[in-house]
Amino acid sequence: MMGTRVLPLLAAAAVLAGCSVLPSWVPFTGPEKPKPAELRPNPNLIGVREAWKASIGKIDFPLVVAVHGNTAMVADSGGAVIALDADTGRELWRASAGAPLAAGVGSDGTTAAVVTRNNELVALSAGKELWRQKLNALSYTPPLVAGARVFVLGGDRTISAFDGATGRRLWTQQRQGEPLVLREPGVLLAVRDTLVVGQGGRLSGLNPLNGTARWDAPIATARGINDVERLVDLVGRVSRVDDSICARAFQAAVGCVDAAAGRAVWTQRASGSAGIHGDAAAIYGTESTGIVVGWRRDNGQRTWTNDTLLHRGVGTPLALGRSVVVGDSFGFVHLLSREDGTLLNRLATDGSGMAAAPTAAGNTLVVVTRNGGVYGFAPQ
Structure with missing residues (x-):
């Protein structure tokens, strides 16, 4: 997904239940746009082929692809929600939310949920609408469907x-x-019997039965002299391995939390604005300049950096x-080595840029x- 850039406050946008909302990305308006790095030759060190391609409408909201088993669910800005067989790209069902979307998709494999720009939470199953519920504020985070419930993180921090x-x-x-707050997916996930939520620069563990707090762990603390400088919202996606949850605070830090103990294990300053991912050994993220970074999961020390994708x-x-x-x-997908960050392969799409994280x-x-291009790539 395109890196997040913040509008000046004089151009900031709507008031939402007492909170102003910053767009997830805006065109560069400075005196000179940084020149994107030229792509190096593709080494094609691992075999990957395009297995299938599907199409939906254009996407201008922060889409998250919902996955359950071999089913992938995607949505477009107009409100279409589609379930695809990830092995073949075959359409399993299609439904409409009845309005343009602000957030989606969340699913437990049976029920899918999205949020419209009319502040409506819409639940769907097998291509049919189950119900819709009016929300008090807009949401940019896909609903979490878990435990026969649907959880929503609102833009007003509800x-x-x-x-x-x-x-x-x-x-x-x-x-x-x-x-x-950011017009960007936040953090909302289930960890064992706890609902884990990003609120400001903190991860909070809540009782999913009533919303009461169980623990609170900081990733970043707001600093600065104005509201933009103090913005440290946690952004999705996160990396979870058992009880270890690692997340990014917008333009401030990355860090890992022990959800069993409800405490921060480590934090490191980092200037990125997109979510992270990882494995048991390391987590990976991108900085606002386009540098890709690996950090050790146990202590946050950098393992490698890749600066070949600057300003892309x-x-x-x-x-x-x-x-x-x-x-x-620019519509390219880069496969970097987990070991040292070097390029292994590069894949091309339709040139319009990413609407969702891979x-x-x-x-x-x-x-x-x-x-609206949906691509399925498979190893050869």
């Missing part, structure tokens, strides 16, 4: 739970924070097999572009 079968609101909790708008990575997969704003579904790498 956390709400809904009955998965009926849509009945079960509880709502709100935490105060800085006055600005690289976004959230995916750790997959031998590779760290990153897409750029995602693994079964044995397939799924990539979605802003023009």
Whole structure:
């Protein structure tokens, strides 16, 4: 996904339940746009082929691909939601949310959920609408569908739970924070019997039955003299291995939290704005300049950096097999070595840039572009 860049406050946008919302990306308006790095020759060191291609409408919201087994669910800006067989690209079902989308897709494999720009939470199953519920504020984070419930992280920092079968609101909790939030997916996941949520620069563990707090662990603390400088919201995706959850705070830090103990293990300053991913040994992320970085998972020390993709708008990575997969704003997908960050292979799409972070579904790498191209790549 394209790296996040912040608008000046005088151009900042809508007021949302007391919070201003900054767009996830805006065109560069400085005196001289940095020149993207020229691509080096493709070494083609690992075999990857395009297995299939599907199409949806254009995408201008922060899409997250929902995966359950071999099924990948995607959505477009107009409200179409599609489930695909990740092995073949065959369409399993298609539905409409009835309005343009602001967030999606979340799914447990049976129920899919999205949020419209009309502030409606819409639940779907097998191509049919189950229910819809009005929200108090817009959300940019895909709903979490888990435990027969649907959880929503609102742009006003509310956390709400809904009955998965009926849509009945079960509880709502709100935490105060800085006055600005990002128009970007936040952190919302289930870890054992705890709902883990990003609120400002902190990871919080909540009781999913009633929303009460169990623990709170800081990744970054707001600093600065204005609201933009103090913005440290946690951004998705995160890297989870058992009880270790690692996340990025916008333009401030990366860090890992022990969810069993409810404490921060380490944090390191980092200037990126896109989510991270990782494995048991390391986590991987991109900086705002386009540098790709690996950190040791146990202590946060850097293991390698790759500066060959400067100013190419690289976004959230995916750790997959031998590779760290990153897409750029020119429609290329780069497969870097987990060991040292060197280029292993490069894949081309339609040139419109990434609309979602690369995602693994079964044995397939799924990539979605802003023009609505959905690509399935498989190892040869």
